[in-house]
Amino acid sequence: MHTATTHASDHGHAHGGAHDHHEPGFWSKYIFSTDHKMIGIQYGITSLVFLFFGFLLMLAMRQQLAYPGKALPIVGQFLAKTLGDDMAKDGVMQADLYNSFGAMHGTIMVFLAIVPLAFGAFGNYVTPLQIGAPDMAFPRLNMASFHLYFLGGVVMLASFFIPGGAAKSGWTSYSPLATLADRDHIINGQTMWLIGMVLLITSSLLGAVNFITTIIQLRAKGLTWMRLPFFVWAQFVTGFLLLLAFPPLEAAGVMQLVDNVLKTSFFLPTGLVTSGGQVPVSGGGSPLLWQHLFWFLAHPEVYVLILPAMGIVSEIIANNTRKPLWGYKSMVYAALGIGFLAFIVWAHHMYLTGMGTKISTFFQTTTMMISIPSVIILTALFISLWGGSIRFNTPMLFALAFLPMFGIGGLTGLPLGFNASDIYLHDSYYVIGHFHYVVAPGTIFGLFAGVYFWYPKATGRYMSEILGKIHFAGSLLCMNLIFAPMFVQGLKGMSRRMYDGGATYFGGGLGADPGILQLNKVITHSAILLGLFQLPFIFNFFWSLWAGKKVESDNPWQATTLDWQTPTPPPHGNFASEPVVYRGPYEYSVPGASKDFIQQGQPG
Amino acid sequence: MEIPYTVKPRPDTGLYNAKVGIWLFLASEVMLFGAFFSSYILLRVGALDGFWPDVPTAWPHGLLNIPIGTFNTAVLIISSVTVVMAWVALKQGNFKKFQRFMTVTIACALGFLCIKSYEYNEKFTHYVIRLKDGSAVTGHLDIDGHSPRFWTLATVTEKKMASVKVHVDVPNQFRYPVGMKRPEAHHEGGEHAEHAAREIKTSDITFLQAFVPATGTFFAIYFTMTFLHGLHVLGGAIVLAYFTYCSKKMWETDPERLTNRIEVGGLFWHFVDLVWIFLFPVVYLL
Incomplete structure (x- = not known):
């Protein structure tokens, strides 16, 4: 660790000729690395593992929804042994286990998989390269940020094995539910969740400070703000969202932790009664306070999830249409607009909490406003395709699929943003369909596109196109088979909270519509199929390290931005000589030029 | 390539990296304490009418010792002055004077924590x-x-x-x-x-x-906010002590870097002081 960091600080080189570029050992190279590229890869691998784990939790839940009360195949006996009868008696998923898998699926996917992958991995690896910087502004802070993230993940995973199991009050952890669950255990799943969250939030804050400082301070000579690639802009706005939205959740987390451990009443109202009688607390707190503080983060978090994916998709679309992005400046201003508006829409998650119609109307208005900048970006990307001679490689296919998928996710959000239609739709499968369209075939496709796109830069080899296309086609089909039926179920009034998949509700002669329950099976089988279609990706990811086609040059995609001007893979310090930027980020097909692209660092 | 602007400011922004970093960090701190102050307002507005302790969920007043709180406020303000004096001393090239002023700052921080512990014990x-x-x-x-x-x-x-x-x-x-x-x-x-x-x-x-804390929401928010503030004081004091007593070598090899560190540490210290300036009237006086 010290060898890796000293050259940043030893400017003076007081000790004469002894140069310090010796090979770092295993620990300082892979575990305590301060190099942004290694940290980016650490983030990438860890978050992909969490992404798969979060997916497996969901598969177990889907199995229960389609076949309620039946033992889980393959993992059922294992769960019964490790987690006990309360959780998985005879391999059958019990309600507590379903709740805890549900809460942890959400938590893991948002905080341990997608944000670290979008911001931690791509942000770390690509941002310094694209702005022509030798590293992040604070390399050791960067390392600390990854370690805190990793520790947070370990705490979250450990919580499955403590008495009472992992947190089971939803990823939103609403009080009083979250405060009273397993209250007889001092260290319960919720306490672990809160400790894990505080670690993850601290990690994100350090990351955000680092990213913003890096983008402000370390841009190469000539790289003015309007010459920044859109990806960097997206990361910049994301950094501000994390920086300013996460602390209120940290405050809320601390207060809920105090509620759980010291038995205070920040979020517990006066006279709270449960089946065990009156809860022995002072009362005087407010459950709504938790929801306000939670959603003050969790709505901007939606844009934390989507902006980096938009950034990746923009790079890939410009590169593969061989055209400049249409409306680059409007996209930049739209991203800034999203960044601002994201902070004043949070309470549209709370229309039905008795907050009051005036406040609901305010948040309905801001919610409609924030769809405008999102539509600007999406429209600009669609128009960018117009008249391009498109190269349909794997990254481009994922990027192209992102556009309509995110479009469906966004447009289905509008009925939820209007508080009249939200009365009917809230808490139904429609909501799940909506936000999964945004995040799963939306963001995750953007991230897959990024993996296929920057893999040649990081490893010097392409990923297999054939396997990539199988992965793409299967994923696109299955994603839609999973999430489109949820809209139907939701419109039919199926609640998202039922752990038997609605069997007690629809099966009991109450407006029985067997078709709705049949859809549960369609969704579950599609989810299993989706899992199988990820296998080519996993295989491809490792196999291509050794057997992938070698890149012909440092710039295999004939791209314009500075990240393709480095040696492959980029060494410590990234650039052979200090890069200077002479032009905008997307000079593709410039009339009269000898090639169809001009790199940012090319003079003249 | 080395990381640029670690010590010298970047010409177009006029700032070195750590200064941008600390201001961003302080922005997030503002949001953190802002959330606590907002929670304070919401809990207090939601408290029942009447007088504590007769009404258990009413908001208590005057439970905290104002003279001691005022004294502690003065202690922190003095430390904020001395931290600037220490930085000025470095700018003047006087390392000994810097260490003297910084020692006063750290002593103030520890004094503040001792007094706060006494107050906590009084409550317990x-x-x-x-x-x-x-x-x-x-x-x-x-x-x-x-x-x-x-x-x-x-x-x-x-x-x-x-x-x-x-x-x-x-x-x-x-x-x-x-x-x-x-x-x-x-x-x-x-x-x-x-x-x-x-x-x-x-x-x-x-x-x-x-x-x-479990006695009522006033106690809950009072202890949570002052404890969190106390952690900031403690953390700041540890970092400033490290900068003061383990920096002789850096002063000889790279004095500008040390001066920057003290400036950045001082900014954080002022912020911790500022939080108290809000916290004191809110929990002691209102």
Whole structure:
């Protein structure tokens, strides 16, 4: 660790000729690395593992929804042994286990998989390269940020094995539910969740400070703000969202932790009664306070999830249409607009909490406003395709699929943003369909596109196109088979909270519509199929390290931005000589030029 | 390539990296404490009307020791002055003077924490007791001349005590906001009996608890916010102490870097001070 960091600080080189570029050992190279590229890869691998784990939790839940009360195949006996009868008696998923898998699926996917992958991995690896910087502004802070993230993940995973199991009050952890669950255990799943969250939030804050400082301070000579690639802009706005939205959740987390451990009443109202009688607390707190503080983060978090994916998709679309992005400046201003508006829409998650119609109307208005900048970006990307001679490689296919998928996710959000239609739709499968369209075939496709796109830069080899296309086609089909039926179920009034998949509700002669329950099976089988279609990706990811086609040059995609001007893979310090930027980020097909692209660092 | 602008400012922004970093970090800190202050407002607005402790979920006033709080405020403000003096001393090239001023700063920080601990202890030995007749008193327990911490009614019954001796507070020693009527003194002794000792039968007590976070939302937010602020003071003091006593070598090789560190540390220190400037009136005075 010290060898890796000293050259940043030893400017003076007081000790004469002894140069310090010796090979770092295993620990300082892979575990305590301060190099942004290694940290980016650490983030990438860890978050992909969490992404798969979060997916497996969901598969177990889907199995229960389609076949309620039946033992889980393959993992059922294992769960019964490790987690006990309360959780998985005879391999059958019990309600507590379903709740805890549900809460942890959400938590893991948002905080341990997608944000670290979008911001931690791509942000770390690509941002310094694209702005022509030798590293992040604070390399050791960067390392600390990854370690805190990793520790947070370990705490979250450990919580499955403590008495009472992992947190089971939803990823939103609403009080009083979250405060009273397993209250007889001092260290319960919720306490672990809160400790894990505080670690993850601290990690994100350090990351955000680092990213913003890096983008402000370390841009190469000539790289003015309007010459920044859109990806960097997206990361910049994301950094501000994390920086300013996460602390209120940290405050809320601390207060809920105090509620759980010291038995205070920040979020517990006066006279709270449960089946065990009156809860022995002072009362005087407010459950709504938790929801306000939670959603003050969790709505901007939606844009934390989507902006980096938009950034990746923009790079890939410009590169593969061989055209400049249409409306680059409007996209930049739209991203800034999203960044601002994201902070004043949070309470549209709370229309039905008795907050009051005036406040609901305010948040309905801001919610409609924030769809405008999102539509600007999406429209600009669609128009960018117009008249391009498109190269349909794997990254481009994922990027192209992102556009309509995110479009469906966004447009289905509008009925939820209007508080009249939200009365009917809230808490139904429609909501799940909506936000999964945004995040799963939306963001995750953007991230897959990024993996296929920057893999040649990081490893010097392409990923297999054939396997990539199988992965793409299967994923696109299955994603839609999973999430489109949820809209139907939701419109039919199926609640998202039922752990038997609605069997007690629809099966009991109450407006029985067997078709709705049949859809549960369609969704579950599609989810299993989706899992199988990820296998080519996993295989491809490792196999291509050794057997992938070698890149012909440092710039295999004939791209314009500075990240393709480095040696492959980029060494410590990234650039052979200090890069200077002479032009905008997307000079593709410039009339009269000898090639169809001009790199940012090319003079003249 | 080395990372640029670690010491010298970047020409177009006029800032070195750490200075951008600390301002961003402070922005996030503003959001953190802002959330706590917002929670304070919401909890207080939602508190029931009436006088604490007679109404359990009313908002208590005047429980905190204002002279001590004022003194602590002065201690922190002095430390903010000396941290600037220390930075100026470095700018003048006087390392010894820097260390002297910084020592005062760190001493102030530790003094602040000691005083705060004394106040905490004072709260942990202070009790609210509710009686079967619906009245409530506050005061210190007197168990053979000792004043125990953290007792509850369960502690008293476990020890099989028939009664507890309590030095009851005179109720109107608590201040009430302008316009609020003070409650009548509802126990013998009245206003003239300073801390009248009183035996209270255990069988009459329905609730007994020290002034701990669980006692009410005021206590919860008071302890949470001041503890978090205390952690910031402690963290700041540790970092400043490291910069002060382990920096001789850096002063000789790279004085500008050390000066920058002190500037950045000083910015954080001012922020910690500023939080207290808000915290003091909010929890002590209002």
